[in-house]
Amino acid sequence: MKFKTRLIIAFLAVIMVPVLLTSLFIMLIGQYQLSAIEKTYGISGTTFDALSNPLQVMGRLTENSYHELQATVREDPSKLIDATYLNDFNSALNKKKSYLIVRGEGTILYIGIDTEEADSVIDQLPGYGESETTSENGIYLGGAAQALVRQVDFQFDDGATASAFIVTDVGNAIPELEDFAVDVLAAVALILIFTAFILVFWIYHTVMGPLRKVQKAAQSIKEGNLDFEMKWKTDDELGRLCQDFEEMRKRLKANAEEKLSFDNENKELISNISHDLKTPVTAIKGYAEGIIDGVADTPEKMDKYVRTIYNKASEMDTLINELTLYSKIDTNRIPYNFKIISVNDYFNDCSEELSLELESRNVEFGYFNYVEEDVKVIADAEQIKRVINNIINNSLKYMDKQKGKINLRVKDVGDFVQIELEDNGRGIATKDLTNIFERFYRTDASRNSSKGGSGIGLSIVKKIIEEHGGKIWATSREGTGTTMYFVLRKYQEVPINE
Template sequence: MKLKTRLSIAFLTLILIPIVLTVTMVCLLGRYQISAIEKTYEISGTTVKSFSNSVLVMSRLTEKPYHELAKMAKKNPRKMEDATCLEEFNQKLEEKKAYLLVRKEGTIIYVGTDMDEANHVIGQLPDYGESENTSENGIYLGGEAQALIKQVDFHYSDGQEGSAFIVTDVSNMIPEVEEFFVDMVFGIIIVLILTAALLIFWIYRAIMRPLGKMQVAAKNIRDGNLDFELEAESEDELGSLCRDLEQMRCRLKDNAEEKIKFDRENKELISNISHDLKTPVTAIKGYAEGIMDGVADTPEKMERYIRTIYNKANEMDTLINELTLYTKIDTNRIPYNFNTLSVNAYFDDCVEDLSIELESKNVEFGYFNYVEGSVKVIADAEQIKRVIHNIVNNSLKYMDKPKGKINLRVKDVGDFIQVELEDNGKGIAAKDLPNIFDRFYRTDASRNSSKGGSGIGLSIVKKIIEEHGGKIWATSREETGTTMYFVLRKYQEVPIS
């Protein structure tokens, strides 16, 4: 679930749940308080709606006392002058949050509460018979009185007019109603707190758990520890961030491993070059000392010594050139000069140079060209020649037969021309064949081998061919020989319409 969706759900939940729970709580608490009020004040028919109207609630509380007072005044008006009887009745009213006032003609003869409290009401009491139609429901007195009065008119035994008033203070709610509203306030607060807490926990768990994992991952990356896996547990924005962080970790790990490999290869290169340079340098030094010491005392010896020194210097030059080219390969700075080349003309020239070189080394050379004269390729002539020479030199290096043989075949294979260089050397073991194009890989483990070489010749070949948009591979059988293959894409002329 996306974080935006979670926040939208949280927003709606924060609105809807409190509303639903508040309505439910109002109903439950309302019913409970209604039951308590009806039981305490001996009334019935109270509703939750009446809680919001204190006058209505107070009116219901004094319904029964009102009817009792009307009955007493009608049947036994003498009691309306009996202080003891009036006091007993007033005590019942006090339980209903009300008190009694009795008037005879224009004089108040009984007050069931403090005069200070009653004075505000006495000044607004209706005259005899004035509230005859509203006495049961009561009359609301505003101003400072803030009271609900119910009036019972009667005649005393001497015939004088009298009025009895049940006075209910409506400025304050009854405790049960007040308790109901207090409970409602606390209930709403609790509902809001619980809802917010649950939503915060839900969102916190959804956010902080992946954030915690990412924080640990970031610390590991900071400390250089990349050997871990950061799994995304969701499909939201944080899950996407986890996946991005995991990809970054993988890339950093790959870069770190590549750097370690690069450093190891550099060290190996330095070691290989140092060893391979040491051999010709030692030979040059030895033959030079022989000349200086007069060992080469005949013209023939002198010429042989000088020729050896020259050949060893050429070996050093080749190694240095390979090292320079290797550096250019690593920095993608090999200078290419692509041109349209005729396949037959180009390979005829290459063969001419190769045949002279191989003949001098007593190696039989065969050339077979199966390509039509019109076929062309786009290539760097110098770099392709380097490819051929590197492959041939590699074959010569591992040639173990008394009579060496190398064949060069050029074939047309559809959109490509395929070049094959076959030798009858000692071959390559199956376990070594997949690695021969790797940098510094040598099938001879011992550096004391007379084969020498830096181990980057075939890796240079692979790089050049790939830069030409082709590919290179090899097949081999031990003690039989090896065949190197590479392909170059043909040049296709675009017809002019």
């Protein structure tokens, strides 16, 4: 459920729940108070309308007394000058918040309360025969009187006229009606408080649950802990917030792991380069000291020492160049210079250079070209040469045969030109074959520190070939040798319609 939907439900609940509960409470309390009124004042048939119209209830309080008074004046009017009867009748009325007034020939013959309290009522009493009451409630006297009056006109035996009035003070409501009003107000207040509490608790729980998770996750990230998982149960705005936060955590963790891996690779690279530079530096230093100390005392020895120093310096230069290229690869700043190259011309020249170099190392070299004369590719000649040299140097580094052998084959394979470099070295185990192009990866057979190398040669090769739009892979058999394959897409001229 969306948070917006929850707010709409809460808004409707604030309106509907109090109305429904208040209506229910009014019915229950009203029914109870009506029963109490009927029991206390001896009336029956009271409806809920009476609770909203107190005059109706108060008018019915004296209904039986009114009928009794009518019967009395019909049967024996003289009782209305009998003090005992009048006091007894008035006492019964007092229990119903009423009192009796008897007036004869303009003179008050009897009054059931203090005269001063009744002055305002006496002044407004209707005259004889003006308004004899036959209604259920009587007549209402407003102003200062605030009373309901039931009037019964009659004549004494001597013919004198008189009127009896049952007066009900409406200024003081009956306790049950007051209690009903208080109970309704209390019920409404409690219902509003209860409804507000439930809705606030619901909204608070809905909002604070996910917010606590986000707060806890933020604290964990602040402390550098990314090894946790945020879970959410809802598909609302807050649930999506948790989901976005979890995605952020995953990316931060991935970046942190990538940075850690990068740092470890740099440390390993520095360690490898330091180790590999130490060997030629030591050799250069040793041979230089030999020259200084006069050990190279013949032209032949001097030539040997100088050539050794030169070769070791070349090894250092190769390592430094490899490190520089690695830095450019890592920041995608390799300076490619793509051109249209004739495959035959390029690899014929390349094979001549390789042949001379490998022969000087006592390695047999074979070159086989199966590509037509007109086949071309778009490539960076210098970088492809780097690829070939890196692969061959890797082969020479781990050559374990007394008579090494390397073959270069160039083949036409449809839309691509495939280059194969085969050696008869020690080979690579099957479990290591898929990892040899990863940075710093060394197989068990190549972990001998005497072999040297930064461990990034083949990863550089892979990067260069992939950025030429090609791919590289290898096959190998332990003890027999390894073949490296890479392909370059052919250049195809698009004919222009004249």
